[in-house]
Amino acid sequence: MLCCSLFFWHCQTAPEKGTPAHIKAVTSKIDDAVLANQETEHKDWLTYGRNYKEDRYSKLDQINKTSVEKLGLAWALEMGTKRGIQGTPIVVDGIMFATGPWSVLWAIDARKGEVIWEYDPEVPRSTATKYCCGVVNRGPAIYKGAIIWGTLDGRLVSVDAAMGTKNWEVMTIPENSKYSITGAVRIIKGNAVIGNGGAEFEARGFVTAYDAVTGKKAWRFYTVPGDPTKGFEHPDLAAVAKTWSGEWWKNGGGGGTAWDAITYDPELNTIYVGVGNGTHWDREIRSPGGGDNLYLSSIVALNADDGAYKWHYQTTPGDTWDYTATQPLTMAELAIAGEMRKVIMQAPKNGFFYILDRATGEFLSAKPYTYTSWATEIDENGRPLETEGARYTDGKTHWISPSSHGGHNWHPQSYSRQTGLVYIPSLKMSEGYARIDGREAYEKDAAGGGFGANVSVANKIYNPTVFDGNPNAPLPGTASGRLLAWDPIQQKEVWGIDQIAHYNGGILSTAGGLIFQGDAEGKFSARDALSGEVLWDFDVRSGVNAPPITYLVDGEQYITIPVGWGGGMGQSNKYVDRIHTGTFYTFKLDGKATPPDKLPAMASNFTQLKTNATPANIGEGLNLYLQFCMGCHRSPGKGGGAIPDLTRSSEGIFKNYEEIVLNGMLASQGMPNLGDKITKEELADIQSFVLYTADALSKGMNPKDYATNLAKMQYLADTKGPIRKAIQ
Numbered sequence: 052m053l054c055c056s057l058f059f060w061h062c063q064t065a066p067e068k069g070t071p072a073h074i075k076a077v078t079s080k081i082d083d084a085v086l087a088n089q090e091t092e093h094k095d096w097l098t099y100g101r102n103y104k105e106d107r108y109s110k111l112d113q114i115n116k117t118s119v120e121k122l123g124l125a126w127a128l129e130m131g132t133k134r135g136i137q138g139t140p141i142v143v144d145g146i147m148f149a150t151g152p153w154s155v156l157w158a159i160d161a162r163k164g165e166v167i168w169e170y171d172p173e174v175p176r177s178t179a180t181k182y183c184c185g186v187v188n189r190g191p192a193i194y195k196g197a198i199i200w201g202t203l204d205g206r207l208v209s210v211d212a213a214m215g216t217k218n219w220e221v222m223t224i225p226e227n228s229k230y231s232i233t234g235a236v237r238i239i240k241g242n243a244v245i246g247n248g249g250a251e252f253e254a255r256g257f258v259t260a261y262d263a264v265t266g267k268k269a270w271r272f273y274t275v276p277g278d279p280t281k282g283f284e285h286p287d288l289a290a291v292a293k294t295w296s297g298e299w300w301k302n303g304g305g306g307g308t309a310w311d312a313i314t315y316d317p318e319l320n321t322i323y324v325g326v327g328n329g330t331h332w333d334r335e336i337r338s339p340g341g342g343d344n345l346y347l348s349s350i351v352a353l354n355a356d357d358g359a360y361k362w363h364y365q366t367t368p369g370d371t372w373d374y375t376a377t378q379p380l381t382m383a384e385l386a387i388a389g390e391m392r393k394v395i396m397q398a399p400k401n402g403f404f405y406i407l408d409r410a411t412g413e414f415l416s417a418k419p420y421t422y423t424s425w426a427t428e429i430d431e432n433g434r435p436l437e438t439e440g441a442r443y444t445d446g447k448t449h450w451i452s453p454s455s456h457g458g459h460n461w462h463p464q465s466y467s468r469q470t471g472l473v474y475i476p477s478l479k480m481s482e483g484y485a486r487i488d489g490r491e492a493y494e495k496d497a498a499g500g501g502f503g504a505n506v507s508v509a510n511k512i513y514n515p516t517v518f519d520g521n522p523n524a525p526l527p528g529t530a531s532g533r534l535l536a537w538d539p540i541q542q543k544e545v546w547g548i549d550q551i552a553h554y555n556g557g558i559l560s561t562a563g564g565l566i567f568q569g570d571a572e573g574k575f576s577a578r579d580a581l582s583g584e585v586l587w588d589f590d591v592r593s594g595v596n597a598p599p600i601t602y603l604v605d606g607e608q609y610i611t612i613p614v615g616w617g618g619g620m621g622q623s624n625k626y627v628d629r630i631h632t633g634t635f636y637t638f639k640l641d642g643k644a645t646p647p648d649k650l651p652a653m654a655s656n657f658t659q660l661k662t663n664a665t666p667a668n669i670g671e672g673l674n675l676y677l678q679f680c681m682g683c684h685r686s687p688g689k690g691g692g693a694i695p696d697l698t699r700s701s702e703g704i705f706k707n708y709e710e711i712v713l714n715g716m717l718a719s720q721g722m723p724n725l726g727d728k729i730t731k732e733e734l735a736d737i738q739s740f741v742l743y744t745a746d747a748l749s750k751g752m753n754p755k756d757y758a759t760n761l762a763k764m765q766y767l768a769d770t771k772g773p774i775r776k777a778i779q
């Protein structure tokens with residue numbers, strides 16, 4: 052070989068691919084300079100968003116509009132998991148590092164589709180009630196021969212990339228707290244930077260940087276102020292505290308967890324953090340008396356050396372709807388009004404697409420990318436014009452759009468440098484928000500669903516309701532997705548494709564003129580980036596959460612899509628007739644591998660068991676279901692997702708309710724032991740509600756009658772029942 056004669060010293064020592072020596076050699080070269088280079092280097096996939104701009108755009112174009120018809124399966128690797136896979140894998144010289152459910156990490160040989168090693172950080176399966184939205188993880192980072200990622204229970208772990216053995220591990224959250232980590236680690240200037248989630252429980256958000264080699268803490272930035280009498284951890288918090296009122300530090304901690312987006316601009320030496328919602332959702336309870344409540348729902352810019360505050364922009368001042376701004380942040384250079392600007396772009400939950408100057412934080416523009424009813428527009432100062440009733444202060448249930456799922460959630464968008472468009476997996480959905488009187492009432496009456504109780508979704512079906520009369524408004528209880536091609540300069544949709552499910556996978560765009568996305572219906576598609584036309588697709592058996600990646604191995608372009616149904620919505624819904632085990636699918640031109648068998652549809656009929664409980668007991672069962680089960684099992688009768696629909700269980704399961712719910716029989720599978728929270732009698736009421744629902748739905752009762760009946764029974768339980776009073 053030519054290379055041997057020219058570089059014989061290299062050839063002689065080059066270890067065989069996939070061996071520890073090879074992995075060590077290629078991963079130990081990954082340092083700050085290599086990571087910063089990924090805007091121009093396109094062989095590997097080394098960071099969460101492909102490069103520091105997180106545009107998820109690849110210059111690789113072997114697979115293009117013409118050749119894509121020859122795209123075929125290179126390999127499919129079944130992981131044997133049954134919960135959501137949301138991670139973006141890292142690939143270096145054909146070696147892939149990817150995370151799965153329960154924060155398990157795998158090293159995979161991307162040429163063959165074989166697991167090289169697996170590392171399970173052993174997150175206790177019994178802790179599932181602490182995690183609102185599935186036992187997911189969005190991905191690892193790589194640095195100097197180590198793979199670093201966060202675990203659900205709040206640890207940051209570093210393992211040797213070649214051996215899969217632990218280097219170090221640090222606890223990033225307070226012991227016995229309800230914080231969690233699902234977000235991807237970012238490597239910034241030699242530090243591993245990680246946030247956390249948990250604002251639905253009780254949390255004060257922060258982002259921490261740890262030395263990526265030693266694990267030693269470098270700095271921490273708090274996203275909301277603590278108790279002012281104790282002094283502030285960093286000086287900006289003094290001014291920020293003035294935007295809060297009451298005793299928020301006692302009242303749940305304020306929230307503001309940064310559970311997803313963290314980006315870095317090496318040129319400006321700046322880190323950008325997307326901050327989440329408040330604890331409690333309702334500002335009146337969180338911060339009685341009002342205020343903007345900084346830095347909730349904000350993009351905050353920090354000095355990359357020490358995490359010191361630089362600037363912030365708040366997308367939703369005084370958030371009261373769970374409109375997080377932790378959605379993906381993407382950077383680009385755009386000509387705005389004839390001037391090249393370094394911008395940062397975001398489609399946060401609140402439904403408006405924002406462009407900011409990332410050097411100064413100046414607000415440049417914002418326009419709605421989905422249906423919004425809480426605000427009509429963002430004015431020239433960057434503040435929303437809110438609509439009347441949007442803050443649901445009158446005790447009635449108000450249907451408002453977007454919902455707490457957002458107009459867009461964590462599913463990564465992509466900015467194609469070729470088309471100049473941002474591809475956004477958006478969604479359309481409204482939610483019934485209601486003020487619940489007093490913080491204590493939330494413990495019982497908010498739809499905490501087995502998690503925390505800091506949300507503002509009234510559980511009371513009979514509560515007086517204000518509907519959104521706009522014909523464009525999504526109807527209560529309906530939701531859909533829309534894949535959008537968005538022109539960020541004109542701030543308008545160029546094309547859009549409606550999708551049945553509201554959550555679909557993230558996007559990859561390439562110089563082949565293509566975009567790739569997996570959807571909830573189990574299709575992985577390549578589309579023409581300019582028109583949205585499907586040019587190729589593949590049946591991946593289960594719905595997709597994760598974004599695809601692309602890379603070269605031995606000069607050949609590969610595309611990988613991790614498939615594993617679950618996560619916030621997939622726990623309880625599905626759009627295929629059977630969920631398959633988590634599987635990594637990898638494609639290349641002329642790939643000829645055989646996919647795993649498609650299993651037959653799962654028989655899932657409503658149980659035929661009946662209940663003879665009184666209406667008040669069924670109403671009470673509904674209350675308890677909403678309080679303790681809803682968060683995971685969601686609306687009964689819908690067929691279930693990664694977590695079963697309780698109306699379709701077998702008779703054996705119904706006989707074993709006490710063992711399962713009160714004694715932890717399925718705790719190792721993520722079904723929590725609720726024995727210390729509910730009594731046998733209460734569990735019997737829950738079962739009656741489940742059986743009533745199964746009976747009503749199997750008889751084909753129309754949804755309106757079903758809801759009216761439930762409202763009546765719930766009212767009966769609340770006014771006559773022994774447990775608690777109705778909200779008036």
Ligand code: HEC
Pocket residue numbers: 179180181500501502676679680681682683684694695696697699700701704708711712717720721722723725737
């Ligand atoms: C933190 C999430 C979570 C909460 C909260 C939760 N469950 Fe579960 N549940 C699960 C998971 C996950 C499974 C599936 C376990 C498995 O794979 O075997 C499950 C399974 C079950 C099953 C077995 C169903 C079947 O057909 O196999 C029953 C019954 C059940 N749960 C009842 C309840 C009840 C009743 C409540 C509320 C009082 C509740 N669960 C609350 C997560 C949860």
